[in-house]
Amino acid sequence: MRVIDVSEITEAVAKLCIDANYDLPSDVYQALKDAYEREKSPVGKAVLSMILENAELAKQRVAPICQDCGLAVVFLEIGQDVHFTGGSLKEAIYEGVRKGYKEGYLRKSTCHPFTRANVGDNTPPVIHYDIVPGDKVRIVVAPKGGGSENMSMVTMLKPADGLEGVIETVVNRVKEAGGNPCPPIIVGVGVGGTFERSAFLAKKALLRPVGKPNPDVELAKVEREILERINKLGIGPMGWGGTVTALAVHFEMEPVHIASLPCAININCHVARHKEIII
Amino acid sequence: MGDVIKLTTPLSDEDIMKLKAGDNVLISGVIYTGRDAAHKRMIQALERGEELPFDVKGQIIYYVGPSPARPGRPVGAAGPTTSYRMNPYAPKLIALGLKGMIGKGKMSQEVKEHCQKYKAVYFGAVGGCGALLSQRIKKAEVIAYEDLGPEAVRRLEVEDFPVIVVYDAHGGDLEEMGIKEYRIEG
Numbered sequence: 001m002r003v004i005d006v007s008e009i010t011e012a013v014a015k016l017c018i019d020a021n022y023d024l025p026s027d028v029y030q031a032l033k034d035a036y037e038r039e040k041s042p043v044g045k046a047v048l049s050m051i052l053e054n055a056e057l058a059k060q061r062v063a064p065i066c067q068d069c070g071l072a073v074v075f076l077e078i079g080q081d082v083h084f085t086g087g088s089l090k091e092a093i094y095e096g097v098r099k100g101y102k103e104g105y106l107r108k109s110t111c112h113p114f115t116r117a118n119v120g121d122n123t124p125p126v127i128h129y130d131i132v133p134g135d136k137v138r139i140v141v142a143p144k145g146g147g148s149e150n151m152s153m154v155t156m157l158k159p160a161d162g163l164e165g166v167i168e169t170v171v172n173r174v175k176e177a178g179g180n181p182c183p184p185i186i187v188g189v190g191v192g193g194t195f196e197r198s199a200f201l202a203k204k205a206l207l208r209p210v211g212k213p214n215p216d217v218e219l220a221k222v223e224r225e226i227l228e229r230i231n232k233l234g235i236g237p238m239g240w241g242g243t244v245t246a247l248a249v250h251f252e253m254e255p256v257h258i259a260s261l262p263c264a265i266n267i268n269c270h271v272a273r274h275k276e277i278i279i
Numbered sequence: 280m281g282d283v284i285k286l287t288t289p290l291s292d293e294d295i296m297k298l299k300a301g302d303n304v305l306i307s308g309v310i311y312t313g314r315d316a317a318h319k320r321m322i323q324a325l326e327r328g329e330e331l332p333f334d335v336k337g338q339i340i341y342y343v344g345p346s347p348a349r350p351g352r353p354v355g356a357a358g359p360t361t362s363y364r365m366n367p368y369a370p371k372l373i374a375l376g377l378k379g380m381i382g383k384g385k386m387s388q389e390v391k392e393h394c395q396k397y398k399a400v401y402f403g404a405v406g407g408c409g410a411l412l413s414q415r416i417k418k419a420e421v422i423a424y425e426d427l428g429p430e431a432v433r434r435l436e437v438e439d440f441p442v443i444v445v446y447d448a449h450g451g452d453l454e455e456m457g458i459k460e461y462r463i464e465g
């Protein structure tokens with residue numbers, strides 16, 4: 001058994017919140033650079049060159065990559081041989097979010113659903129716990145912006161709709177979203193289990209390195225097909241017309257109920273932030 | 280891509296009429312910030328017959344909720360937020376003389392029509408470029424609704440703030456034009 005004091009978790013989460021908001025992951029940066037080369041529209045090219053320059057400025061700590069520093073989504077894989085001491089694990093994560101958003105000069109974006117009063121410290125985060133073999137803890141912080149999250153959806157298709165129905169739904173969703181989610185986007189698709197499981201799979205799909213295909217060759221083919229269809233829409237960077245609307249489509253699939261075909265689409269903007277640490 | 284046009288606020292009808300969808304514009308001068316919560320309050324103030332926190336005539340509202348300023352800087356990251364949330368409010372302000380909005384994404388048909396009827400323009404700024412855009416903001420000051428935090432109304436002094444004309448006052452729409460040009464059927 002390994003003992004970990006929860007204060008270590010607080011420090012780790014705080015640092016991850018800050019780093020995620022200032023340092024764009026290198027795979028995302030590379031994908032945007034490639035997109036700049038590929039983009040045919042001059043307006044689209046100008047947008048992509050600004051995005052790349054912005055990433056450099058954020059890295060130098062001029063300001064966060066985006067003013068929407070996101071709702072903190074935290075994925076925790078906890079080795080089953082780990083024992084936490086020193087207080088509540090959940091509270092330690094909350095404290096990490098408070099500290100990170102304060103010390104990193106990050107925007108606090110959580111509020112009451114109806115009065116819209118700002119909570120003030122960006123809590124509560126969304127936490128996904130998973131128990132895995134071993135004595136390590138893996139923490140991923142993926143701050144999620146509202147603009148792209150608002151363009152996401154879960155829908156319960158009929159089994160008869162099949163794969164074509166799923167593809168159609170995804171492409172239509174991206175078409176309707178237009179420039180709202182700050183294209184070029186990354187599209188996470190989740191099909192599996194129940195209503196909430198499919199949403200979780202779609203979210204998790206966004207954590208994959210950009211453009212890394214699903215190991216299943218058939219699914220990888222589906223990903224390529226959806227990506228191609230999305231990029232034919234002509235939406236382009238920021239929705240001002242162009243050939244690069246999405247950088248990648250990541251598809252995750254699991255068995256479903258015999259009566260159902262849940263389909264979730266989680267859209268991420270080009271500020272596809274995530275940072276991780278293994279303790 | 281259109282030419283680069285330099286504009287200084289406040290804007291006149293003449294300034295607006297020469298802009299076309301797709302033009303790159305660099306804005307200098309004073310602009311104001313506001314998001315949904317601030318707009319809601321402004322419209323409520325109007326309904327009660329009260330004054331707005333600033334006179335919208337000839338002005339531009341930037342849909343932004345900046346992140347906190349780091350020490351020594353006027354403002355934190357300050358890129359645009361999604362504009363459709365302001366659809367219920369923008370037409371009333373345009374009718375009162377507002378000349379421009381800066382945001383991202385589509386706005387409503389009603390907003391488009393108001394741009395034509397009252398000579399106003401919807402500008403787009405590049406979303407997710409908060410650090411870069413913040414460098415074009417030289418001064419920032421909260422002038423109303425401080426309790427809204429990032430959503431408070433701010434008076435910004437900007438220099439060469441880069442935007443593109445999305446809806447012009449002649450019915451032009453950059454999104455429509457762009458998508459038509461790059462869409463591949465089938």
Ligand code: SF4
Binds near residue numbers: 144148269359408
């Ligand atoms: S969608 Fe993403 S890039 Fe655009 S404003 Fe929101 S967080 Fe920033």
